[in-house]
Amino acid sequence: MPDQIAYELSTRYTPYADGAAVLDLEQIAPKSINAFDRPLASLHLALDPGHVGGIWAEWEWRNFRISKEDHWVREGELVLEVAQRIRTRLTRLGAKVTLLREDCRPINPKTFIDYWPLAAAEEVPSTELSLKAQLGHAxxxxxxxxxxxxxxxxxxxxxxxxxxxxxxxxxxxxxINAAAWPDGDTEQVVDSDHAHVLIFGCLSEAELALPRQQLRLVEKLSNGSGAVEARLGAALGSALIEATGLPASDYQGRNAIRIDPDVPSLWARNLMLLRLVDCPTVLMEPYITNSHSSYARIQKALSARECHEPLPADDILVEYADVVVAGVLRAYERH
Ligand SMILES: [Zn+2]
Incomplete structure (x- = not known):
């Protein structure tokens, strides 16, 4: 930056005087950046680092490692760093970015005690009076x-x-996606690694019959979010495949559907968050955490962070953040 300021002083601001000798260039931090350098100036983006992580990772079933020497892989913590990196980058490009959480604590003010009556209604009590049966139910x-x-x-x-x-x-x-463990064996990584993004859609007949889901479908159909989701989803989905080189994920069955023949990584699916949020929403599912390739990259990334070493050139969390920045620029850039 001082070089740029010195250049501007000599060519524009003080061309016939030695401005660089008089001013302390290190003290000058330009506040307003040229609008052309801020292509996302009118965009307000919210980022949801999925899950919670920390002490809750085990309860979320998002806490695993293959061997005792490995770092724990906790999705909620990995995506929090990705969100923070995206915020830094997109803020520099002019966007306003709001994270839904800043640490590994739930944002839900209610605790499990508040859900006790609902949980008790769902769990059928044992008719057996033995201590074992009653404790099991509790x-x-x-x-x-x-x-x-x-x-x-x-x-x-x-x-x-x-x-x-x-x-x-x-x-x-x-x-970050994960595959079902082969035969329930958590010691075994899988071969297949892939990536995709999701937007709202693909309601089943049973879901469509529920009044609350119908209301949400009507809201999403009328509020204009669908077209933006398709565009933003396509931009993020194609950026994801280009940057990672991973194949697009494949859904078997009828709980998801591809909606863009040019972007095989973009799927519509009726997930709770996608259904409940009014504004255009895209959910990212890159990488299979328990695949050979991504597990090794995550371990490498976590080791570098623990040892305060420079991040590897192919750092998986930096790559993830780069993908989102590239996709957002592709979808929203005005120039
Ligand atoms: Zn997840």
């Missing part, structure tokens, strides 16, 4: 209440916050 109610608080209640609260308070132009929800 444990099941507690586990259900925690799940309701940090998964379902948390997603509902995030959607409410976006709809009622933040009201951004769009929301990007950041996740």
């Amino acid at each position: 444990l099941a109610v507690r586990n259900r209440a925690i799940h309701l608080a940090i998964v379902r209640g948390e997603i509902a609260e995030r959607a409410r916050l976006v709809n009622e308070v933040i009201q951004p132009d769009a929301l990007i929800s950041l996740h």
Whole structure:
């Protein structure tokens, strides 16, 4: 920056005097950046680092490592760093960026105690009076209440916050995908690694029959979010495949559908967050955390952070942030 200022002093501001000798260039930090350098100046984007992480990672079933020497892989923590990196980059490009969480605590003000009656109603009590049976039931109610608080209640609260308070132009929800463990064996990584992005759609007949889901479908059809989701989703989906070189994920069955023949990584699916949020929303699902390739890259990334070493050139979290920045620019850039 001082070089640029010195250049401007000598060619424009003090061309016939030695401005650089008089002024302390290190002290000069230009505040307003040229509008042409801020292509996203009118964009307000919300970022949802998916899940919670920290002490809740185990309850979210998003906490694993292959061997005892490895770093724990916690999706909620990885995507929080990705969100912070995206915010830094997009803010420099002029966008206003709001994160739905800044640490590994739930934003849902309700705790599992608040969900206890609901959990108790869902878990059928044992008719057996033995201590073992009764303790087993109490444990099941507690586990259900925690799940309701940090998964379902948390997603509902995030959607409410976006709809009622933040009201951004769009929301990007950041996740990292994982594959089912082969034969339930957590010691075994899988071969297949792939990536995709999701937008709202693909309601089943049973879902369509529910009045609350019908209302959401009508809202999403009438509020104009659909076309933006398709455009932003296509931009993020194509940036994702180009940058990672991964194949597009494939859904078997009828719970998701491809909507753009040019972007095979873009799928429509009826996920709770995608349904509940009013504004255009895209959910990212790059990488398979428990695949050979991505697991190794995540371990490398976590080691570098733990040892305060320079990040690897192919750092997976930096790559993820780059993908989102590239996709957002592709979708919104005015120049
Ligand atoms: Zn996730």
